[in-house]
Amino acid sequence: MRTLYVHIGTPKTATTSIQMFCVENQKVLNKQSYSYPLLDFVYPHVAHRRNGHFLVGWVYKPGGQEDVEKEQELWEKGLAMIHQEFEKYDNVILSDENIWHSSNGRKFPFWAKLMQDAKEHDYQVKVIVYIRRQDGLANSWLSQQVKEGWNTNATIKWDSFQRKTRKVVFNYYLLLEKIAEVTGRENIIVRIFDRKKFKGKNHTIFSDFLEAIGVDYTDDFKITEEEANRSLTGNSQEILRIVNTVLPDDDKVRTLVRQAAQDCENYKDPQNNFVMFSEEEFNKFMGRYEKWNEAIAKDYLHQEEPLFDMKRKEGERWTPENRFMYEDIVRFFGGVVIRQQRHIEALQKDINTLKESRLEAAKGLEDANVDEETKKILQSLSEQIINQQKDIQRALENSEKIDAVRDKNQEVKVRSLTVGNELIDLRQDYDALQKETKKDSKAIRQESKERDKELKDMIRELEQTSLLFRLRRKWRHITGKDK
Template sequence: MWIRKRRKGKRLILHIGQPKSGTTSIQDFLAFDRQRLARQNYLYPVLENVENRNAHHALSYSLRERVERGVRIKGHDASRQVDIWGRLSDQISADCCGTVVLSSEDFYFLDYGGRQHGSAIQELGKWADQHFDEVTVLAYLNRQDRHVESWCNEIVKHGIDQTTLPIAKIADRLPNCHSNYAGLRSRWMKVFGNGVQFRPFQRSALKDGDAVMDFCDVIGYEPSTAVRNFERKNLRVTRLAFEVLRNANRFEHNQEVHRVCVKALQEIAPEDSRDDLKVNPGLFFEEAMREKWRVSNAKYDIGFEDPELKQAVGDPVPYSLWQPEDLVPVEVKARHLMGSNERRVAAAGALLMAAVEVMRATE
């Protein structure tokens, strides 16, 4: 850890993600355990007038809006009316705790946008230097092929840009932070030195195979027994559902209708049994992308299983591994939704039916 040479007597644990590495579970648990945390000399701050009080996304959004060209991120409009970082500073100064924990996977994206007014990570470092002697930047990183698959799934699940691209093409457009972990680490170390700690997000490397338990162990916190109830949140959709949603994006629709489609697909989860086979996710992506991952892992060995992705060799394979008969439950569900008296539900049914028809036509 990097020790700052000023006598403020406090340390900061800055949990920056990555997305899809148990972050929601960690944040929900820390929020649930706030009082016990306080008794053990930890502060997990509450941000007022923000969309998510269990996490600290608004802090990261505020930093990014300062430095990124024209960016304005939803989810913290109320916080724009106040100095959110100033209020946090006052809260920290007034609290007698020894350790402050901040958590947002949006911190992971600092300095990867269209920067215009400097570095958000440097801004964060300046703020931290005013309050803390010791700073640990902590991230859990999934092996690149697994992470990229999960993040592409998240993009389609939430209807971000309503892309119709196949997964390999979506991956090609992702920021470097999703693949070049060596470069990501270098960005943070320039500001926080050896306080940057990246851990592999894989069961064999986590305490009791659980990210929440591991996080508590790393920061030295003795959690309540409720820790066992905070496993896996924000589950992704199946690979077949990913393909259905991607094809549904061919047709204009709003976010409400999209959410109904996602819920319906999660209810039936009609994935072909072959999707459960241990297909190496690296095989879904082009060789140029795999090589990019190997180069990064050669520069910075985080401890992944198969870091050189030796098992991901050969031509890319189809993503969802679905068969025509796998579309039958989707079609049945779509017809059921189309019969609803609620307009958005009926619209979701029609959208799913249209996606099925496109997929049948392109088998």
């Protein structure tokens, strides 16, 4: 029977890696009559690979109100995509980690709608859910919020979060039972996110997922990246959390500081290996879910052994005052400065190339046999481009004069954000400059031969620029015509 596999997370169980694997190996999946289709529409802050997001996605109007009609439209488009894929393949795979938490809120009725569609179009629904030990989920979930930087959870302190968790479903059993009331418990496939328990060939998350959906793991499958969304821990997470309190709503700036935080994590001291729960905190936290985890093992995995290995990772409990914080702060902001400098050097190289192109164009203008009026018009354009280049050069010189990391953390943060915004402005100026300078000597010689025709073409080409009205006045003066 045709089957729709809905992979719903939970969050921080290598969902991103699984999605990237399915996208990359689409053709290999197709050979076994499986499809991982990509939507022809996207949601804000949602990667295209998350092809199941339409099941629970929110859409808002400019004023902030929920756009129910648009959500329904996208829902119908998503279902139409599934129906089309079933015409070619026996199995369709959807994946989105947000389905797990959305199933605990107002979006839950989508399950009944999906099951009704399955009944009407003759396919079955299988739900795949990965679960990990709750303390690991707590660590990784908060890390992800801090990395994303744009949501309200991006500045929560660890101690505050672990005392009172927010918006995270740690009681897996209750939500599984809620979904099972609609889909049937027999249609829910529970997998354990534990590298020691992965099944299938090679015992990786990919072989485990393929076994869950009934796909043979062959040598044709390719793995580009084992861990696509690595978590931050301890100091790198705390530094980025504080920086998030002053970050502007700009994806490029967030990306820059997130990459610096990831570098901080990757190159930290080997002894900088703290744990986030003390032994007392661990026992108290995991004790909340002990009986529910036993119920999952019994009702969904049909086993008597414990759901998770309950041995706590040994190590010193992390605090912001730990002995490695100072050097991690320097490493983080040093990484920001290095990345900014690379951007500056790339822009400087592009500007030098543009200067050379402008000089060649100016030489072509001198060599061309054009009348004085046309030269004046083109010279005016050239002067404006030169002025724009000077403005960009001055901005670059100012950015290069900014001092390296300061003694005070706040001063360094302000510097990184300021330079980041300047780079964005420089890129915009550069793009505009590039558009203005794309003229060659051949075009200029053509202007001298057919002045009337070329001036009209120039007016049309520059219709969106600030030179439009100036060129029109010059045209009237030269020709004595209105247009």
